[in-house]
Amino acid sequence: MSTAVRGGQQAPSGREAREAREGAETVERAVGAVDLHGITKRYGSATAVDDLDLFIPAGKFISLLGPSGCGKTTTLRMIAGFEQADAGTIEISGDPVDHLPPHKRPVNTVFQAYALFPHMDVAENVSYGLRQAKVPRAEIGPRVSDALDMVQMADFAHRKPGQLSGGQQQRVALARALVNRPSVLLLDEPMSALDRKLREEMQIELKLLQNRLGITFVFVTHDQEEALTMSDRIAVLNEGRLEQIGTPDEVYDHPSSAFVAGFIGRQNAFTGLVEAASGSEVGVRVPHGLVLARATVPASAKAGDRVVASVRPERVRLCAAGDDPSGGEGAAENGVTGSVAGVSHLGHALQLVVRTDDGAELLVRVDRSAGAPTELGAPVLCRWDADDTHAFVVVGTADGSTSTDGSTSTDSPAGTDAGATPSRRTP
Numbered sequence: 001m002s003t004a005v006r007g008g009q010q011a012p013s014g015r016e017a018r019e020a021r022e023g024a025e026t027v028e029r030a031v032g033a034v035d036l037h038g039i040t041k042r043y044g045s046a047t048a049v050d051d052l053d054l055f056i057p058a059g060k061f062i063s064l065l066g067p068s069g070c071g072k073t074t075t076l077r078m079i080a081g082f083e084q085a086d087a088g089t090i091e092i093s094g095d096p097v098d099h100l101p102p103h104k105r106p107v108n109t110v111f112q113a114y115a116l117f118p119h120m121d122v123a124e125n126v127s128y129g130l131r132q133a134k135v136p137r138a139e140i141g142p143r144v145s146d147a148l149d150m151v152q153m154a155d156f157a158h159r160k161p162g163q164l165s166g167g168q169q170q171r172v173a174l175a176r177a178l179v180n181r182p183s184v185l186l187l188d189e190p191m192s193a194l195d196r197k198l199r200e201e202m203q204i205e206l207k208l209l210q211n212r213l214g215i216t217f218v219f220v221t222h223d224q225e226e227a228l229t230m231s232d233r234i235a236v237l238n239e240g241r242l243e244q245i246g247t248p249d250e251v252y253d254h255p256s257s258a259f260v261a262g263f264i265g266r267q268n269a270f271t272g273l274v275e276a277a278s279g280s281e282v283g284v285r286v287p288h289g290l291v292l293a294r295a296t297v298p299a300s301a302k303a304g305d306r307v308v309a310s311v312r313p314e315r316v317r318l319c320a321a322g323d324d325p326s327g328g329e330g331a332a333e334n335g336v337t338g339s340v341a342g343v344s345h346l347g348h349a350l351q352l353v354v355r356t357d358d359g360a361e362l363l364v365r366v367d368r369s370a371g372a373p374t375e376l377g378a379p380v381l382c383r384w385d386a387d388d389t390h391a392f393v394v395v396g397t398a399d400g401s402t403s404t405d406g407s408t409s410t411d412s413p414a415g416t417d418a419g420a421t422p423s424r425r426t427p
């Protein structure tokens, strides 16, 4: 038998514990792994990054996502060595790098502004760093060709940046960063200057490139769609702290806080008091009825707690008010009646705003082929499942403020398309 039972719990044997420890060490020391321990960065009295612990496994595409000013760029710049942390340590491939200047770290950065030298052609731009580092001349040519091949820019080697499109300049900036063969590529909102279509094309290209190269990409963005499209893991930051790290599915379907629920994707938020709690399910009394939701660990809710229950627009089902399959009882639990107040087309889906009978607004996304009632004013019933509804305990409820665990609001953070909820602000 390979495990020993102690105190009712199965403890790993000495060999298993050692193997687990060695396994963890191997993961932490893998080339390209980035490990931040207790990183804090202050500017005067303002804390940009606050005791941040973040482990980025080797070879993954990770996005640092969060609203403006949450500390994404500062974190990236500390990994690059352009900023020094006030506290904490950073390891890359298992080695501390805190004492190393940027050019001695096994990383390279692609900045928002490509900062190409206008008087140099593409090949000269890409080879610049190698020439500065006195790499033997015979090595430079093949490495530049390789890097330009990677980004499909070999045919443009002798053009000047001014003769390239924005997307092509972006690729040259990428080649210039990759030519040094970094273990980790840091990208600071590199596509913000591109138009939407080009940006979407580059997202796919960048992800394919990362797959092909297998090096770690750390990508800063405030665009949740971009992060969801490209990332293996998303680290959601808020006010210099890590709110959640997980796969796109994890952060989208199982947000760990109201902040994450609001920032990633859109949501409908209902605020009310917990009427009953059983296991992980809570019943929340809201103005229009009862909402059954999953309580989010670790904030397991109990009766009397004030919570925000959130449900995604695409998880809401819509039918004509008279077609209620439950025979009219549908709105009592996880349901609300109202009328269609707006319809917009999202390509394959329709997004509807439903004004509920008590004056709130609900956002609903349905497949175009679903045959949902879409006439303005049509009476409708919206229903959803408890499993798709997440309840977050509201902290400090005395004044009725909407501060939730780790969050300041359930509304959309300014400047993003994320988290917009048309529902009424919490009473």
Ligand code: ATP
Binding pocket: 043, 046, 047, 048, 066, 067, 068, 069, 070, 071, 072, 073, 074, 075, 222
């Ligand atoms: P954005 O998406 O707008 O680029 P961000 O999440 O990257 O934002 P940071 O640039 O890391 O945010 O900034 C975090 C906080 O630190 C902000 O409040 C910012 O004003 C502050 N900050 C950043 N750099 C400096 C600096 N050099 N001096 C003073 N404050 C700074």
